[in-house]
Amino acid sequence: PAQPRDRLRVAVQKSGRLGDPARELLASCGLTWRESRDRLFLYGESLPIDILLVRDDDIPGLIADGVCDLGVVGRNVLVEHHLERGAAGRPASLREWRQLGWGACRLDVAIPEGDEWTGPAQLAGLRIATSYPQTLGRWLRENGVEAHPVVLNGSVEIAPRLGQADVVCDLVSTGGTLRANGLVPVTTILESEAVIAGPDHHLEDGRQEIADLLLRRLDGAVQLRE
Numbered sequence: 001p002a003q004p005r006d007r008l009r010v011a012v013q014k015s016g017r018l019g020d021p022a023r024e025l026l027a028s029c030g031l032t033w034r035e036s037r038d039r040l041f042l043y044g045e046s047l048p049i050d051i052l053l054v055r056d057d058d059i060p061g062l063i064a065d066g067v068c069d070l071g072v073v074g075r076n077v078l079v080e081h082h083l084e085r086g087a088a089g090r091p092a093s094l095r096e097w098r099q100l101g102w103g104a105c106r107l108d109v110a111i112p113e114g115d116e117w118t119g120p121a122q123l124a125g126l127r128i129a130t131s132y133p134q135t136l137g138r139w140l141r142e143n144g145v146e147a148h149p150v151v152l153n154g155s156v157e158i159a160p161r162l163g164q165a166d167v168v169c170d171l172v173s174t175g176g177t178l179r180a181n182g183l184v185p186v187t188t189i190l191e192s193e194a195v196i197a198g199p200d201h202h203l204e205d206g207r208q209e210i211a212d213l214l215l216r217r218l219d220g221a222v223q224l225r226e
């Protein structure tokens with residue numbers, strides 16, 4: 001069980017697409033902070049809310065384990081976590097507390113430029129590099145296709161050039177990363193945006209009240225942007 005805490009802890013991506021906008025959003029809620037020496041922990045000064053900077057893929061696990069209370073994360077990461085738990089026979093323990101309306105991206109299958117795309121059946125027997133094996137696996141099953149996922153935690157887009165995979169299944173935001181690697185998205189398997197993730201139960205030790213205050217300010221800040 002997690003240690004009792006009377007300060008709210010929010011997990012944010014340390015680098016990548018969602019990190020800076022997430023910190024800006026929290027700053028627009030009136031949060032100010034002091035950085036730790038290693039810059040991975042932001043100690044909240046104006047409110048008892050601290051920020052932990054981590055890999056986005058680690059955010060669901062940190063919340064599920066009670067190490068963090070909330071997280072700003074792409075729905076894609078949350079969906080993958082749910083499917084992974086489901087595959088292990090464990091129930092979901094997280095839910096989306098808010099949808100933020102930014103950070104839109106798609107999880108797409110992409111193939112080498114110049115190759116023809118005739119549909120999912122064409123992927124049968126191919127090696128598909130991805131960081132989202134569960135989400136990809138569900139889509140392959142739904143389409144009755146048997147392929148070989150190659151799980152990579154980063155630089156998925158260079159796997160075909162390295163001869164490590166035939167195609168990829170990766171996140172696409174502007175499309176720049178795929179283009180730069182000679183890959184073309186051909187089909188979307190999940191639509192995503194930034195969300196506030198949290199546990200599917202109330203927080204303890206007074207942290208729910210702090211979270212409610214933060215969410216009220218967040219709702220105000222999100223409305224102001226619309």
Ligand code: PRP
Nearest residue numbers: 016017056171172173174175176177178
């Ligand atoms: C995703 C994906 C690509 C990039 C694509 O990474 O893995 O690296 O975004 O964006 P683009 O279409 O605008 O080029 P993400 O920011 O989710 O971080 P991570 O890969 O480090 O988890």
Ligand code: ZN
Nearest residue numbers: 055056057131
């Ligand atoms: Zn990631």
Ligand code: MG
Nearest residue numbers: 016154155171
């Ligand atoms: Mg990336």
